[in-house]
Amino acid sequence: STLPNDNKRNVHQQNYSYSEAGNYTISMTDPNRNGGILNVNAPNSDQQAFHIETQFELSATQNNHSPTLLLPPVDVAFVNQPFFHNPNGFDNDGDQLVYELITPMQENGESVDNYVMPTMISPNPNNSLTLDANTGHLVWNSPQQEGEYNIAIKISEYRDGQLIGYAIRDMQILVLKEQVLPPT
Numbered sequence: 082s083t084l085p086n087d088n089k090r091n092v093h094q095q096n097y098s099y100s101e102a103g104n105y106t107i108s109m110t111d112p113n114r115n116g117g118i119l120n121v122n123a124p125n126s127d128q129q130a131f132h133i134e135t136q137f138e139l140s141a142t143q144n145n146h147s148p149t150l151l152l153p154p155v156d157v158a159f160v161n162q163p164f165f166h167n168p169n170g171f172d173n174d175g176d177q178l179v180y181e182l183i184t185p186m187q188e189n190g191e192s193v194d195n196y197v198m199p200t201m202i203s204p205n206p207n208n209s210l211t212l213d214a215n216t217g218h219l220v221w222n223s224p225q226q227e228g229e230y231n232i233a234i235k236i237s238e239y240r241d242g243q244l245i246g247y248a249i250r251d252m253q254i255l256v257l258k259e260q261v262l263p264p265t
Contacts (some may be wrong), residue, residue, distance in 0.1 A: 090153075102141040104246075108134035110188055115253070119202050119228040121185065122195040126231075129193045132186040137238075137246040146173040147248055148236045154252040159259065161207075164221040168250060170236055177239040180217040182210075185233040185251050199230040199254070224256040 093109060111131040118126035135147050151169035158164035170178050184192040200208045203225035210221045212234065219234075231253055238246045 099139050102139050104136060104138050106134055106136045106189075108132060108189055114193075114231070115229060117229055118231050119226065120197045120199050120230050121193050130187040131251060132188050132191075133249050133251050134186070134189065135246070135248040144174060145176075145240075145245060147246060148172050148176075148178055148238055150236070150248070150250060154250050156252070156254055158221060158224050158254050158256045160225065160227050160256060161223050163223050164219075164254070164256075166219045166252075166254075168217050168234065168236070170217050172238060174240070176245065178217070179214050179237045179239065180212055181214060181235050181237070182212050183233045183235045183249070185231050186249065199224065199232065202226050202228075202230070221254070224254075227256050227258045230254045230256060 099105065109132070114121060114126050114129045114131045116127035117124070122129045137147050138145055148170050149172070151171070152167065154168070156164075156166050168180075170180075172178055182198075184196045187193045198210060199221065200210050205225060207223055208225050210219070210232075212219050217234070217236070219232075224230075231251060234250045234252065236248045236250065237244055238248075
């Protein structure tokens with residue numbers, strides 16, 4: 082389906098029966114990212130594949146649901162304005178979720194080429210990016226240059242202190258020059 086800002090949503094569905102308990106990884110790789118991403122292999126971001134994955138533990142004795150992220154991985158920020166995003170993650174089993182920024186991936190176990198954090202594009206003291214490991218709350222204070230950026234967030238799932246799975250979110254942040262506010 083088509084979303085705002087010329088974005089598209091792809092839905093991949095597959096039913097599969099696993100023959101035994103164990104750890105499994107499901108992944109999806111698209112051969113090309115968008116062109117013009119400022120912090121991914123610039124200026125050739127379209128030569129980098131897009132890869133996401135989820136790993137989970139399938140148990141014969143316990144249910145396990147992967148983390149669910151309620152907000153889409155596409156958001157809009159504005160130059161010189163603080164940007165806030167929270168994927169709004171939860172776990173149906175009540176497992177603990179821990180969030181961390183990672184380098185986006187181009188295939189299983191392989192990071193994209195020439196990745197730099199968004200804060201390295203027009204760096205200055207007003208350009209910082211933080212992610213709260215416990216809540217997933219992302220703060221970019223404040224983007225300095227308009228354009229498209231990518232970040233990746235790994236959401237690890239813990240039960241009784243043991244890692245039982247993770248999901249990787251690769252996120253697009255479109256930074257616009259100025260925020261157009263409605264009249265008051």
